[in-house]
Amino acid sequence: MTDWNKNTDIEWAGLPVSIHRYEGQPAVKVAPIILYLRGTAFQQNGVRDREVPIGKVFSDAGSIVVEADYGSASGNLFPQAMECAFAALAYLSSNRKRFGSARSPLFVAGDEAGGNVAAGVALKARDQLPGELRGQILLSPMIDPMMASKSFRRADEIGMREKWSDGWSHYLRAACGFQHPYAAPCLCSRLSGLAPALVVSSEDDPLHDEVVNYADRLEASGVSVRQKIFPKGAGWTGVYKGGQGNWMAGLSAEFKGFVETLSE
Numbered sequence: 001m002t003d004w005n006k007n008t009d010i011e012w013a014g015l016p017v018s019i020h021r022y023e024g025q026p027a028v029k030v031a032p033i034i035l036y037l038r039g040t041a042f043q044q045n046g047v048r049d050r051e052v053p054i055g056k057v058f059s060d061a062g063s064i065v066v067e068a069d070y071g072s073a074s075g076n077l078f079p080q081a082m083e084c085a086f087a088a089l090a091y092l093s094s095n096r097k098r099f100g101s102a103r104s105p106l107f108v109a110g111d112e113a114g115g116n117v118a119a120g121v122a123l124k125a126r127d128q129l130p131g132e133l134r135g136q137i138l139l140s141p142m143i144d145p146m147m148a149s150k151s152f153r154r155a156d157e158i159g160m161r162e163k164w165s166d167g168w169s170h171y172l173r174a175a176c177g178f179q180h181p182y183a184a185p186c187l188c189s190r191l192s193g194l195a196p197a198l199v200v201s202s203e204d205d206p207l208h209d210e211v212v213n214y215a216d217r218l219e220a221s222g223v224s225v226r227q228k229i230f231p232k233g234a235g236w237t238g239v240y241k242g243g244q245g246n247w248m249a250g251l252s253a254e255f256k257g258f259v260e261t262l263s264e
Helices: 053-060 070-074 080-094 113-128 151-158 161-171 208-220 236-241 247-263
Strands: 019-021 033-037 064-068 106-111 135-139 197-202 225-230
Touching: 033 053, 033 080, 033 113, 053 064, 053 106, 053 247, 064 080, 070 080, 080 106, 080 113, 106 113, 113 135, 135 208, 135 247, 151 161, 151 208, 197 208, 197 236, 197 247, 208 225, 225 247
Parallel strands: 033 064, 033 106, 106 135, 135 197, 197 225
Antiparallel strands: 019 064
């Protein structure tokens, strides 16, 4: 596995977050570059020594995957976590040739808590880096701090209710409420102008309802949205514990289709 590049290394001077490039060879010369933000319920700590299935799916699909350790540098607090991730995106935007091609399309992707941060980064990119982000990939983004949807009642079934509740409390404890759109994108009143989105969930996902609601609101605001809802039993909820499942091939196909559509 490629080593993590610490922000103290001279070649990453000025980047306030550690980054890691996944192994794998791009399938095409102008391969997509994906800033990947993993989910750990806003409790990321000590996970930098291993690559995770979602990152490998994108890498094996021919993309250049760069994961940012937004949690260690930020204490998993808002707004620091989102700012660290945005700094990594801005760095990739300005240094594409160091990872791929100057013409490589740039994406941000995240699952669970990382999906929240990715959605916040996409909002800030619209506001401060217009035109730089080709797409956002939101994999069961944990975006509603109210945790009151009908599907969320299933959180106990997979042992995540307490972890998610504690995670939200930690992430927002330094914020003045949770009304800031970068902290809780589902509450954002201005979604127009955002990068196209690939939004993924499953029928048995406790986050299903908030994910689908956000996707619908994006689409209603004129954002191009591709939704994929895996069937119950596909093993999708295993992503919350770093597991693999039957969803991996499906996610790879959806991602490839998403990129191809944006290239037309």
